[in-house]
Amino acid sequence: MGGLTLTIITAKATSLNYGESVGNVSVLKKLSLGDGSQKTFVSDKALKYDMRRKGKEEKGWRLLDEELKNYVAGNTVNGTLDVDSFGKAVLKSYEEFDLFGGLFTNLKTEKKVKLSYGDSVKRVCPVKVTYAFSISKFSGDMNFLNNIDAYNRYIKHVEDKPEQAIANSEEHTSHYLYTVTVDLDRIGVWEKEDGTTEEVLDSKEKTKRVLNLLDILKTLNRQIKGRWENLSPVFVVGGAFSVKHPFFMEGVEAVEEAGKLWLNVERLRESYGYLPDGEEVVLGILSGVFGNENEIRETLGAVSVAEAFNRLKEKVREHYGVS
Numbered sequence: 099m100g101g102l103t104l105t106i107i108t109a110k111a112t113s114l115n116y117g118e119s120v121g122n123v124s125v126l127k128k129l130s131l132g133d134g135s136q137k138t139f140v141s142d143k144a145l146k147y148d149m150r151r152k153g154k155e156e157k158g159w160r161l162l163d164e165e166l167k168n169y170v171a172g173n174t175v176n177g178t179l180d181v182d183s184f185g186k187a188v189l190k191s192y193e194e195f196d197l198f199g200g201l202f203t204n205l206k207t208e209k210k211v212k213l214s215y216g217d218s219v220k221r222v223c224p225v226k227v228t229y230a231f232s233i234s235k236f237s238g239d240m241n242f243l244n245n246i247d248a249y250n251r252y253i254k255h256v257e258d259k260p261e262q263a264i265a266n267s268e269e270h271t272s273h274y275l276y277t278v279t280v281d282l283d284r285i286g287v288w289e290k291e292d293g294t295t296e297e298v299l300d301s302k303e304k305t306k307r308v309l310n311l312l313d314i315l316k317t318l319n320r321q322i323k324g325r326w327e328n329l330s331p332v333f334v335v336g337g338a339f340s341v342k343h344p345f346f347m348e349g350v351e352a353v354e355e356a357g358k359l360w361l362n363v364e365r366l367r368e369s370y371g372y373l374p375d376g377e378e379v380v381l382g383i384l385s386g387v388f389g390n391e392n393e394i395r396e397t398l399g400a401v402s403v404a405e406a407f408n409r410l411k412e413k414v415r416e417h418y419g420v421s
Contacts (some may be wrong), residue, residue, distance in 0.1 A: 100417045101103065101342030102280040102308065104315065104410070105350045106128075107333035107359070108230065109384075112271040114320055114327060115140040124267035128236055135297040138270045140320075142231040148320050149311070150194055157310040158194040162176050162200065171207045179211045182217050186288045186298050189221065193307055196286060196299075199223030215291050224284040225311065227398035228347065230276035230329075234354050239269045251381075267323075273332065273359060277347045278315060280308060282338065282417050303417040308414045314406050330361070335366065338413035340374050363397050380413070382406025 115127045128136045166188065178346070189196045197212035197412040199221040205211050213219070242264070245253070249262035284297030285307060299307075318329040335346045349369025351362040370379060382403040383394055394400045401409075415421065 099340055099342070100282040100338055102282055102336065102338045102414060102417075103277065103344050103346065104279075104334055104336035104412070105277045105344070105346035106275070106315065106331045107233065107350070108226070108274045108318075108329040109278075109332050110271055110273050111324055111327040111329060113267070113269050114138070114230075114274070114322060114329075115144050116267070116322075121228050123240075124263045124265070126236070126268040126270060129231070131235075136236040137234075138232045138236050138272065140274060140276070142227045142229055144320070145227050145230060145318075146225075147296075148318060150198070150260055152314045152318065153193060153310065157193075157314070159310070160191060161194045162188075162192055162297070166202075167207070170205050170211065174211050176247050177209075177212055179205060179213050179219075181214045181216060182288065182290055182296075185219055185221065186296065189286070189288055190298050193310075195221060197223065197307060197311065221289075224281040226279045226281075226344075228277045230274040232270060232272035232274055233352055233359065234270075234271050234272040236268075241267045241269045243267060259379060273352070273354065274329070275350060275352070277344045279342070279374055280311070281342055281345045282308065282414070301420050305415055305418045306421040309411050312411055312414070316403070331382070331403050332387045333361070333382070334403055335379065335381045336406075336410060337373075337378055337380050338410070338417050339377050343372070345369060355389070359387055360389045361394055362367045363393055365391065367397065378413075380406050380409045 103329045113126060116124050117127045118125060122257065126138045127141060128138050130136050150159065150161055154161050169184055169187050170179060173180045173187065202219040203217070205219070246262055249259070253259060253262070286297065286304040288296045288298050290296065316330060320327045320329055321384065335350060339345070346366070346369055349366045351365050373379065381398050381400045382405060383391065383400045383404050388394055
């Protein structure tokens with residue numbers, strides 16, 4: 099049994115996830131704290147969107163698409179879809195379904211098909227992603243927006259507008275903190291209704307999919323409102339453990355002061371007490387980001403972020419027995 103978990107602090111990024119607009123104001127996603135202050139956040143869905151995007155662009159992942167109708171037709175006999183055959187075929191062909199799961203209802207060929215069991219085809223995701231919360235608090239900053247240059251050149255002519263549109267958007271720049279936890283034993287495995295499982299992928303392909311995910315996390319970015327924001331880690335702590343648990347989700351606490359991050363080393367060290375005895379923690383930091391960098395290196399044995407990801411990859415290979 100094994101679970102991989104990483105808690106990450108990202109590089110500084112700006113205004114990563116907007117919610118509903120209020121009038122002409124674009125509003126950032128935020129949560130209120132007990133003291134009445136607010137932090138901005140990036141939803142798990144937004145983070146997974148960019149993980150899937152990079153998987154497709156950089157790793158050749160196949161994302162769920164219209165070709166699924168052929169999988170439905172190919173596993174339907176006399177109007178009944180074999181749920182297990184369909185699920186295994188999709189898991190094997192689509193990395194997205196394997197890693198992030200999915201739910202299919204009302205499946206059709208020429209007409210709606212019956213299922214061999216249940217009322218849907220579903221896969222609970224082996225890769226769990228939390229919200230990414232800002233390290234610094236939101237202070238209500240706004241950006242007054244207009245595009246007078248574009249308006250003067252063409253908008254007023256093609257849209258017949260008597261005046262340019264004015265808008266406002268909330269803005270916030272911060273490091274962000276989030277956790278990813280992977281159930282390594284469920285990658286490439288189809289789970290049947292009766293509780294039994296069937297191996298769909300060999301160890302080599304399982305390893306490849308998880309290593310690709312680690313590569314994506316190391317260079318994660320987000321494209322929003324014409325900007326390209328860097329979400330690469332400046333801090334990562336994690337490992338592959340015999341107990342499946344997001345060990346460091348509450349253990350990582352940092353504040354930003356005078357342009358530097360300050361990590362609560364004692365809190366993180368105490369969180370190690372939840373770990374199974376004798377199992378190794380991997381911790382990496384980017385030089386120059388933390389005000390207490392020396393303490394982190396000396397107390398927690400920090401290495402570079404790149405080295406930390408290399409060690410995490412090695413632990414994944416060890417779990418699957420792949421060299």
